[in-house]
Amino acid sequence: MKHAILISALALLAGCVTAPSYDPAKSDRGEGYLSQQIEAGRYRVSYTDKDPVRARNMALLRASEITLADGKDWFQITYEGADSDYSGRSGGGTSVSIGGSAGSGGYSGVGVGVGIGFPLGGGSSAAGKTTHTMEIVTGAGPKPDKTEAYDARSVDMNLRVTSG
Incomplete structure (x- = not known):
């Protein structure tokens, strides 16, 4: 019985150690979040991670934190895009970016771009990051429909659980 408890505790600890953390990025290309106020109530938020789904979720989490810190209730995404960086692979690589925007007057747009990379230095087989x-605007009161x-x-409540 003691061994089963010890094994369970070690498995739980190993899960905590390997889970990625939610932290600010240490550099422009580092994993984690970056955020910048553009003007009153308007921000640019990014999150870099090896998992593209986690990168988007953590960018949403950071947007919610900024909104709540601003004393606001909701945020609206006015621009969104993802960029995958596989430049660490030897032999070049490709990347795909998808972006969208919503502007005033109900106009919106979506774009897709494909790029080809050529390694100019000594490349390694490092895993890529996304x-x-x-860009968000924050607001108070009822959330726009x-x-x-x-x-x-x-x-904040739903994504904080998955932030590690």
Whole structure:
């Protein structure tokens, strides 16, 4: 019985050690979040991670944190895009970026880009990273009835559990 408890505790500890953390990036290309205020109530948020889904979720989490710190209730994504960096691979590589935007007057757009990389230095076989970037505006009161608008408290509560 003691061994089963010890094995369970070690497995739980190993899971905590290997889980990626939610932290600010230590550099422009480092894993983690970066955020910048563009003007009052408008921010640019990005998150870099090896997992593209986690990169987007953690960018949403950071957007919710900024919104709540701003004393606001909701945020709306006005631009969103992802950039995958596989430049660490030897022999070059490709990357695909997908972006979208929503502007005033109900106009929106989506774009897709494909790039080819050529290694100019000594490349390694390092795993690629994805940076998910979004620009948001924050607001108070009832959330707009738009798919690009998010309730900051709900996002914070739901994604904080998965942030590691």
